[in-house]
Amino acid sequence: LNLSVFDAVCICFLSAFVIQLVWWRLALPANEAFAIMVLYAGVTLVLMLFFHLSSIDPEMKRFTLLQYLHFAFFYSALLFSYLISYTAIKAIGPTFLVLLQLEKNKDAGLTRDDLRNLLKNELFLGDRLEELKVGGYVQISGTNNIRMTAKGVWYLRFFTFLRTWLRITYKGG
Amino acid sequence: MAISSETAVFLLPLAAVMFNVISELILLKTILKASLLKSIVAGFFLGMVALLVMVFAGFVTDWFPGLISVNNLFSLAGFYFCLSYTYFHYMNIGQASLRIRILHELKGKESGLEQAKIFQLYNAQSMIDFRLERLTLSGEILKKNGHYILGKPRLILAAKIFELLKRVIYGKKQYFLKREKYLS
Numbered sequence: 001l002n003l004s005v006f007d008a009v010c011i012c013f014l015s016a017f018v019i020q021l022v023w024w025r026l027a028l029p030a031n032e033a034f035a036i037m038v039l040y041a042g043v044t045l046v047l048m049l050f051f052h053l054s055s056i057d058p059e060m061k062r063f064t065l066l067q068y069l070h071f072a073f074f075y076s077a078l079l080f081s082y083l084i085s086y087t088a089i090k091a092i093g094p095t096f097l098v099l100l101q102l103e104k105n106k107d108a109g110l111t112r113d114d115l116r117n118l119l120k121n122e123l124f125l126g127d128r129l130e131e132l133k134v135g136g137y138v139q140i141s142g143t144n145n146i147r148m149t150a151k152g153v154w155y156l157r158f159f160t161f162l163r164t165w166l167r168i169t170y171k172g173g
Numbered sequence: 174m175a176i177s178s179e180t181a182v183f184l185l186p187l188a189a190v191m192f193n194v195i196s197e198l199i200l201l202k203t204i205l206k207a208s209l210l211k212s213i214v215a216g217f218f219l220g221m222v223a224l225l226v227m228v229f230a231g232f233v234t235d236w237f238p239g240l241i242s243v244n245n246l247f248s249l250a251g252f253y254f255c256l257s258y259t260y261f262h263y264m265n266i267g268q269a270s271l272r273i274r275i276l277h278e279l280k281g282k283e284s285g286l287e288q289a290k291i292f293q294l295y296n297a298q299s300m301i302d303f304r305l306e307r308l309t310l311s312g313e314i315l316k317k318n319g320h321y322i323l324g325k326p327r328l329i330l331a332a333k334i335f336e337l338l339k340r341v342i343y344g345k346k347q348y349f350l351k352r353e354k355y356l357s
Contacts, residue, residue: 024343084259129291145286146279148285160277
């Protein structure tokens with residue numbers, strides 16, 4: 001058995017994905033993104049340790065340091081890609097909702113008011129606020145006062161660093 | 174000057190992504206001013222071309238012996254795609270993310286904001302207006318006699334893929350519960 005880095009990445013990711021499917025059907029974790037990170041990192045550590053120990057057999061090829069580095073970069077990039085997509089899978093985004101509704105109405109289409117009525121503040125922004133709270137990026141007091149935490153400040157800085165440097169001022173959303 | 178295929182399969186996608194990012198930033202600041210999405214797409218394809226050129230040059234000159242195999246080609250393409258996808262979302266998150274927008278509104282407000290105030294600054298109506306403007310500009314939707322209809326089929330395809338993934342990950346029951354919550 002001579003595993004390539006690509007094979008190892010695929011095996012680790014798919015194994016973790018299958019475990020995630022079973023877990024999610026049994027019970028949804030409170031912080032899904034964090035659970036994914038822990039699960040995928042844990043499964044990978046166990047499998048990589050297994051591959052490493054298995055290759056004590058002289059017939060098997062052991063990864064070199066460079067290949068381990070390649071694995072770490074490739075797997076992290078794949079996990080980040082999955083986590084980013086997961087946020088769109090977890091909560092339906094307004095863009096996709098608009099498109100799916102327009103598709104349902106085919107040629108008749110929808111007016112701006114019809115589309116505005118589709119979205120409710122409490123549902124879309126309320127869901128995101130709850131996620132920010134669970135992730136520790138904001139604190140919500142009993143009187144519904146919302147404050148950004150130090151973690152939230154760093155989160156915002158990290159994701160807007162390049163945009164700030166490029167002087168893109170559009171707040172987005 | 175031969176480089177092992179193990180080294181090449183790791184370093185070539187990294188070099189291609191650097192080319193992608195640099196060309197994207199140059200395009201954004203010069204030819205495609207203000208069009209973030211177009212510059213990202215162009216950067217992705219330029220990086221892909223750079224990767225193909227490097228692999229082809231390596232094949233012709235035998236710089237990377239043993240690089241051309243099905244497994245290595247999947248690895249090169251997969252690694253490049255994952256890195257580019259992450260970069261695309263890193264740039265796009267400030268453009269489309271509701272969470273980032275909420276944090277933007279809270280920035281600098283030491284005593285915080287009431288939920289009602291946030292909804293006043295940024296709400297479902299402005300969310301729809303932003304999106305209608307963006308989607309109309311990109312041709313994803315068209316406006317006819319005051320009614321919006323679907324235009325180009327690119328994003329609706331992505332929306333359907335995400336719907337399918339949602340169903341796979343959450344299972345039928347939870348998927349319909351979530352769908353019901355957003356569409357009722």
